[in-house]
Amino acid sequence: MRDDLQLKSIFLSAVGGQGGNLLAEWIFQAATFEGHRAQAVSLPGLSQRGGATSFYLEVAVGADRRRLSRVVFSQHPVPGEVDVIIAQEFLELARVLQEGYGSPRTKIVASTHRVYTVGEKTPAWDGPVPMEALYAAARSMSEEFVGFNAVELAQRNGLDELAVNAILLGALFASKALPISDAAYEKAIVRVGIAPEMNQRAFDLGRRFVESGAWKLEEVPPAEPWEDFVAARAEKLPSRARAAFRDLVTPLPSRYGQALARVLVEAIWRLVDYQDLRYAREFLGTAEEIHALDRSLRPEGPPQLTEIFAKGLGTWMAYEDGIRVAQLKTRAERFQSIRARLGVGPDQVYEVHEFLRPDAEEIYGILPTWLVDPLLALGPVRRFLERRHFPQHPKTTSFRGILRLKMLLLLKPLRRSSWRYRKEHALMRRYIARVKEAAAVDYRVACLMARTGQMVKGYGDTRRKTVEFVERYASEVLAPLIEFDRAYPEGRFALTLKVGSHCRRLIGKDDQGIEGAVALTRQILERAAGASYQDLLARAETLKA
16 A cells, blocks of 8 residues: 555454443544544454454555555454554453554554453463453554553442543544544544433543553552551551550561562451451561461571461451351441442432351351250261251341341351351461471472462352362472472472463363362372483473363
């Protein structure tokens, strides 16, 4: 083509139900109003809510109308030949880039918020694609990447989530990726006629946000000032506990550094809310033991072992029993959030029906051990209670319904004497001992063992299964790998780290993952007799979850 005739290609990656077709129509109409010739094509996809959808547009730009009329448009984007990619959601952008549509000629305009896929939500841990990887792909496969959380920007400015489309349209104009004026875009919004006032406001918001350069600060937001960080959490505690909470956490940055101190404060705040200050001090005392061990093993560098351990133990110590569920379900903040999310006005009446399905252990678990142990010692009683559920549907917007849950909070001071407390803390002591034993072997192996604290999830059957998975992972995967690696000090436990990390991901995928992880470990170790250490390590390098 001669210089006076240009063809711009635009690939729009959207999410079903979020108005991708509307955004494509705005661009098409704006290009037409600007005097260009345009074509928009809806590509095959899942148009129902939450599915992946995509649209392709081409815009022919030139002064010669006869030549413009003879331009033949493509019905599908060509990998490596796309000028503009617009993405309503970050992982959808990654799909487009994975298919090769990004290139050094491409400008990308994307919202960096996430709508997690089923494949990301199904694993028990490590499911979501790391944001760092998405940012790296967007930067490396584009001429310019304009990315920010458009949903959050809309909410901060009192706009509906569906305003994201118009915000991205404003960002597209500000990026100068297409030869279309702001007046043409605004005219298109009016012409299409869907919520024109709101969408014009959102368009202007997106344009100003990108033109000001504010979007560049969103990728790595500045850390909340320490005083504000502590104050925000203290404010959520009962007034009688706030001063003691501040006294407990104030010295932490000087002792542990800001990064680790924030992790510890988060856990301490959660545990004070969960039980009391004494409980939080118990956590901090154990964390201090691991930190001293951490510094003795690695005097320099970030205390990675302590951070991983603190996240695991802090979450575990706040295990969800019936008391905790009642506490969370009856918070005033929860009902305020429900009203705000559903748009319930102050003069409107609404009802909240809970759908709870506790099993027998969740019920007797909150009772004192001296009462539960004799009952479970009776075989018929124990067998009757096994795997039995007791569905409950209280209406927590009624006095009777909320009273049922509030009554459970009377047991909070007695939690330390409960059957469930004894069970969970026995498991925690085993976890702490394993981390310390692993630290005597290798620092990185200790970090891998510390991550098992974050593998225990959920409640009821799910929690029992994940506890079983952790026990088997530690004894049937990590233990034999560590024992094998001891004979090869030159390997520095590389096989344990490779196979152990892979098996952890494998276990997180589904309930059958533990069997596959144990079988794989046995298979690799059985091959050790006829293979060199390097051969085994090369085999481990090929593993994929």
